[in-house]
Amino acid sequence: MNIEQTVSAAVAGLQLGNTFTLDDLRHTVQDRRHRRLRIVELADLDTHDGLCALWFVADAEDIVIHARSDSALHRQQFVLHELAHMILGHCDGDDCTVGEALLPNIPPYTRGRLLSRQDLDSETEIAAESLADRLAAGIRGAMFAESAYSEVFG
Ligand SMILES: [Zn+2]
Numbered sequence: 001m002n003i004e005q006t007v008s009a010a011v012a013g014l015q016l017g018n019t020f021t022l023d024d025l026r027h028t029v030q031d032r033r034h035r036r037l038r039i040v041e042l043a044d045l046d047t048h049d050g051l052c053a054l055w056f057v058a059d060a061e062d063i064v065i066h067a068r069s070d071s072a073l074h075r076q077q078f079v080l081h082e083l084a085h086m087i088l089g090h091c092d093g094d095d096c097t098v099g100e101a102l103l104p105n106i107p108p109y110t111r112g113r114l115l116s117r118q119d120l121d122s123e124t125e126i127a128a129e130s131l132a133d134r135l136a137a138g139i140r141g142a143m144f145a146e147s148a149y150s151e152v153f154g
Contacts, residue, residue, distance in 0.1 A: 019141035084131035
């Protein structure tokens with residue numbers, strides 16, 4: 001399977017339909033992994049190296065730690081990217097902690113450099129980022145659907 005197929009299969013496997021909220025997604029991931037999933041914003045996460053998110057696999061729970069960002073969309077993307085790793089099973093088996101230099105809206109070649117500096121497997125990263133984009137589209141869809149609803153019926 002290529003990345004596109006892997007990502008599409010992952011989206012279908014979630015059975016969330018075309019639109020959903022971030023909270024729906026969090027619950028689905030939680031249920032599938034049979035573990036609590038906590039999302040924590042850490043205002044003083046050291047972002048010097050462009051680090052903006054961490055997925056920490058603890059004994060009984062998954063913890064996604066993300067940097068503060070004034071942009072709600074960036075924040076969401078940090079979280080979705082980590083959820084994408086979980087959904088794609090990138091850290092299954094061994095305990096592992098993934099630190100991310102995830103910078104949306106920067107050119108891919110720059111991103112590639114940042115990622116390789118952190119010795120991250122680039123194919124894994126591309127898949128996670130691409131799934132995160134698909135998830136973001138689903139969440140955006142839910143927001144549009146809601147606002148359309150309140151426009152018509154509100
Ligand atoms: Zn990643």
